[in-house]
Amino acid sequence: MSKKLILVLVVVFLTTSLLMGCGTGSNVNGPGNATPTPQATEKPTDPEETEGPQSDIDLSEYVELKMVMVGPELDDYERIIKLVNDKLKEDLNATFTVEFLDWGEFATKYPLKFASGEEFDFCYTSNWSFYGDQAVKGGFLELTMEDIQKYMPRTYANVTPDMWDGVKVDGKIYMIPQTGLQFTGDHNNKFVVRGDLLEKYGMSEIKTADDLLEYWDNVLEHDPDMIPIGINQSWWGWWVIASFRPIKWVGENWGAGPYNAYDISDPDNIKIIDGDEWWADRLDAFKLAREFQQKGYWSKDALTLQDDNGVMFENGVSATAIRQITMCNEMYEKVNAAHPEWKPMIVDIHPEAPAPYYPVTGDGMALHATTKHKERAMMVLDIISYDQEYYDLIYYGVKDQDYTLNADGSYTWISKPVNVGFRGMNNKIARMSTTVAPNYKELLDNQVKNGFHPKFNNFIYNNKNVEAIAAAISSIEEKYAPILQMGFAEDVEGMTQQWRSEVEAAGLKEYQDDFTAQVIEFAKRYK
Amino acid sequence: MANPEISNNIPLQKKRRKGVFYELFIKHPLLTLMIAPAVIYVFVFSYLPMAGIVIAFKDYTYTKGIFGSDWAGFKNFAFLFQTGVIYRVTINTILYNLAFLTVDITVQITIAVFLSELSNKYFKKITQTMLLFPFFISWVVAGAIVFNILSYRFGVINNILTYLGKEKVDIMNNPVIWPPIIVFFRMWKGVGYGSIVYLANIMGIDQEIYEAAKIDGANVFQRIKHITLPLLKPTVVILILLNLGNIIRGDFAMFYNLTGNNALLLDVTDIIDTFVYRSLMTMQNYSMSTAAGLYQSVLGFFIIITVNAIIKKVQPDYTLF
Numbered sequence: 001m002s003k004k005l006i007l008v009l010v011v012v013f014l015t016t017s018l019l020m021g022c023g024t025g026s027n028v029n030g031p032g033n034a035t036p037t038p039q040a041t042e043k044p045t046d047p048e049e050t051e052g053p054q055s056d057i058d059l060s061e062y063v064e065l066k067m068v069m070v071g072p073e074l075d076d077y078e079r080i081i082k083l084v085n086d087k088l089k090e091d092l093n094a095t096f097t098v099e100f101l102d103w104g105e106f107a108t109k110y111p112l113k114f115a116s117g118e119e120f121d122f123c124y125t126s127n128w129s130f131y132g133d134q135a136v137k138g139g140f141l142e143l144t145m146e147d148i149q150k151y152m153p154r155t156y157a158n159v160t161p162d163m164w165d166g167v168k169v170d171g172k173i174y175m176i177p178q179t180g181l182q183f184t185g186d187h188n189n190k191f192v193v194r195g196d197l198l199e200k201y202g203m204s205e206i207k208t209a210d211d212l213l214e215y216w217d218n219v220l221e222h223d224p225d226m227i228p229i230g231i232n233q234s235w236w237g238w239w240v241i242a243s244f245r246p247i248k249w250v251g252e253n254w255g256a257g258p259y260n261a262y263d264i265s266d267p268d269n270i271k272i273i274d275g276d277e278w279w280a281d282r283l284d285a286f287k288l289a290r291e292f293q294q295k296g297y298w299s300k301d302a303l304t305l306q307d308d309n310g311v312m313f314e315n316g317v318s319a320t321a322i323r324q325i326t327m328c329n330e331m332y333e334k335v336n337a338a339h340p341e342w343k344p345m346i347v348d349i350h351p352e353a354p355a356p357y358y359p360v361t362g363d364g365m366a367l368h369a370t371t372k373h374k375e376r377a378m379m380v381l382d383i384i385s386y387d388q389e390y391y392d393l394i395y396y397g398v399k400d401q402d403y404t405l406n407a408d409g410s411y412t413w414i415s416k417p418v419n420v421g422f423r424g425m426n427n428k429i430a431r432m433s434t435t436v437a438p439n440y441k442e443l444l445d446n447q448v449k450n451g452f453h454p455k456f457n458n459f460i461y462n463n464k465n466v467e468a469i470a471a472a473i474s475s476i477e478e479k480y481a482p483i484l485q486m487g488f489a490e491d492v493e494g495m496t497q498q499w500r501s502e503v504e505a506a507g508l509k510e511y512q513d514d515f516t517a518q519v520i521e522f523a524k525r526y527k
Numbered sequence: 528m529a530n531p532e533i534s535n536n537i538p539l540q541k542k543r544r545k546g547v548f549y550e551l552f553i554k555h556p557l558l559t560l561m562i563a564p565a566v567i568y569v570f571v572f573s574y575l576p577m578a579g580i581v582i583a584f585k586d587y588t589y590t591k592g593i594f595g596s597d598w599a600g601f602k603n604f605a606f607l608f609q610t611g612v613i614y615r616v617t618i619n620t621i622l623y624n625l626a627f628l629t630v631d632i633t634v635q636i637t638i639a640v641f642l643s644e645l646s647n648k649y650f651k652k653i654t655q656t657m658l659l660f661p662f663f664i665s666w667v668v669a670g671a672i673v674f675n676i677l678s679y680r681f682g683v684i685n686n687i688l689t690y691l692g693k694e695k696v697d698i699m700n701n702p703v704i705w706p707p708i709i710v711f712f713r714m715w716k717g718v719g720y721g722s723i724v725y726l727a728n729i730m731g732i733d734q735e736i737y738e739a740a741k742i743d744g745a746n747v748f749q750r751i752k753h754i755t756l757p758l759l760k761p762t763v764v765i766l767i768l769l770n771l772g773n774i775i776r777g778d779f780a781m782f783y784n785l786t787g788n789n790a791l792l793l794d795v796t797d798i799i800d801t802f803v804y805r806s807l808m809t810m811q812n813y814s815m816s817t818a819a820g821l822y823q824s825v826l827g828f829f830i831i832i833t834v835n836a837i838i839k840k841v842q843p844d845y846t847l848f
Contacts, residue, residue: 107808111811114589115589115813117589130811133810133811136588137588137589137590138588138589138590138591139589233788233790299679299680300679300680300697300699300700301678301679301680301681301699303699303700303787303789303790303791304674304678304699304786304787304788304789305787306787369589369590463810467602467606467810467812467815468602468603468605468606468609468815469606469609470810471606471609471806471807471810471812471815472606472609472610472612472806474805474806474807474808474809474810475610475612475802475805475806476610478790478805478808479790479793479805480790481790482790483790483791488700488790488791502610505610506609506610507609
């Protein structure tokens with residue numbers, strides 16, 4: 001082959017590979033509401049009390065399973081999975097490997113895993129990672145109660161019938177929900193702030209919304225190089241705004257629909273908030289967002305920033321992180337380990353706010369519809385989810401090497417936190433770390449005190465009848481929501497009106513009617 | 528004598544047209560075989576997947592598969608026309624592509640002519656390499672570069688302005704200046720690669736023509752105007768025709784990454800592809816995405832057929848087919 005030909009081939013190869021790389025431009029940041037909750041307050045059902053898998057199951061054939069997980073590959077995955085597999089090989093004659101889908105590619109790759117018919121056995125799933133969608137499309141294997149009882153006795157003992165009901169799609173179970181205690185962020189987010197800055201500004205603590213605003217004003221005045229709170233398009237200012245406004249239409253019987261809200265306390269007479277009342281409330285919020293934006297609480301680049309709220313806080317670019325309580329603690333532990341001089345602290349500016357529990361479908365595991373080893377996959381999932389030995393190994397690493405176990409059942413990292421543990425399996429048997437924020441337990445107890453289970457959590461809307469409208473509305477929403485919720489609209493009222501008239505012209509009424517019909521059906525069935 | 532010749536000619540010509548490939552194959556078997564990879568490539572990646580178009584007319588579910596899913600008629604196209612946005616984004620897409628076409632061709636030809644007239648070999652090579660380099664950067668990286676130049680907080684431009692004691696300017700959120708920015712960066716990225724085609728064409732022009740012109744006393748500009756440009760015309764027309772097939776397709780990666788998906792700029796930067804992305808990204812509906820793709824293909828197909836027909840009337844030698 002002549003030199004020139006080789007050169008040409010190399011150029012062609014490089015060009016194609018580069019062009020292929022151009023295709024993926026989306027950047028999806030991990031949703032902020034899902035994270036393992038170390039939780040030692042509730043006594044788990046002891047797995048030892050329940051009988052192990054029945055002995056008549058044939059384990060003679062060795063099987064290799066594959067799991068699909070969301071999020072970046074865990075730092076200690078390679079080391080830990082080896083230890084887990086050694087045990088699994090002995091106990092169940094099976095091993096498994098994990099494919100991680102990083103946040104940037106998760107939204108596109110995850111559905112493709114199913115669409116392409118790739119072979120894998122079980123995977124992470126949740127309401128925000130296409131659970132309902134894939135269940136309807138036939139991506140997951142239906143789990144029957146008999147199978148669960150037979151192959152997943154520990155899971156069977158820990159997941160309540162209520163929870164199984166909650167994950168049903170068209171009356172069928174496709175997900176194994178996790179059982180750890182979790183709360184939804186939404187209107188109930190907490191903040192992580194910098195103690196060193198508070199001291200610098202002569203502030204003692206942050207207890208109310210006004211305190212927090214004072215802190216931000218101080219940041220603007222004394223540290224002009226910092227952003228008070230970092231937000232970007234995927235961390236729309238919405239959650240920040242929601243924290244500063246009286247909470248409307250939130251409660252056990254309240255649920256949000258498309259540009260409306262429902263009160264389903266009386267299934268025969270469902271109350272609907274929509275039209276002027278709903279939009280007036282939004283307009284109020286958008287005005288506040290505009291005010292915050294004008295003051296400079298977040299960057300002028302917020303609409304194009306790729307770094308999310310947490311990354312900016314960790315890097316010292318911003319002075320506040322916002323997320324739900326367990327994520328706040330995670331952030332606290334991370335920052336406290338890296339920058340103890342920042343004296344991070346978790347603050348709760350509305351300790352009286354009702355705290356909705358996280359939906360059962362918020363995190364869980366599912367079996368792939370085409371798995372060839374259904375039984376073994378179920379058994380492996382069962383043992384790694386609820387066997388304390390396995391669980392400790394997966395979530396905390398090697399005892400006395402990565403962590404020490406304290407007498408009260410909590411654990412302490414020996415050198416640095418070990419990054420292990422899968423999403424979707426944060427269960428009752430999780431342990432509490434001793435490096436948690438000093439007020440974490442207190443805050444968590446307070447959450448439990450204010451906690452309620454929104455009935456609506458179990459409602460899964462099927463937009464099959466109005467897909468075209470849903471798509472049209474989605475494109476309008478993506479256009480206006482970021483601008484208004486992040487306060488970048490100069491004419492807030494005008495744009496809100498524009499948004500409203502556009503969605504209404506796109507067929508919002510039909511969409512809402514379809515939604516309402518399903519809500520009514522749900523409310524009646526649920527009762 | 529003339530009559531039998533004509534009558535003989537007609538069947539001959541017909542025969543030749545039919546057997547042109549066959550004859551070529553018999554004459555130069557190895558040379559003809561060389562197009563096999565291209566044919567296979569197009570067949571495998573363009574013709575085979577075409578069957579998948581049926582998804583656009585179906586309620587696609589995995590369990591039933593591509594051909595087993597239920598028919599849905601034109602339901603999947605409804606979302607495109609639901610709000611009327613499609614007309615605006617289609618016009619945006621076409622206008623952007625026309626701007627790209629004009630700017631790209633002008634700049635690329637200019638660069639190619641300049642390069643061909645340069646006599647210093649090293650300067651020429653270095654210039655060409657530098658011009659080609661941006662082509663190998665993905666739009667994601669290019670987007671980061673643009674962000675770092677234009678950003679309000681960290682941008683180069685604003686840092687210079689601050690240094691000079693001037694007020695910062697908010698470029699990222701200003702819709703007015705974005706169309707030129709997009710056209711410029713697209714030009715910047717493609718100019719090196721695009722000019723290669725023209726440069727190769729210029730190099731292929733018979734040097735004797737230039738020498739003859741020189742002897743007749745033509746200066747550089749006259750030579751360019753009267754020899755280079757007219758001889759480039761067929762290539763330009765064919766390249767325009769090839770590009771017209773894609774005029775209804777936007778470069779999603781470019782628009783998404785350059786603007787950072789900034790909602791404030793949507794009025795001027797929204798193209799079909801970003802609109803479809805916004806509509807369907809949360810829905811994971813393959814049928815509707817296919818429908819959008821089919822809409823683009825069909826429109827593009829009609830545009831290219833029409834333009835080709837027009838050119839056939841005006842300049843039959845320059846047509847694609």
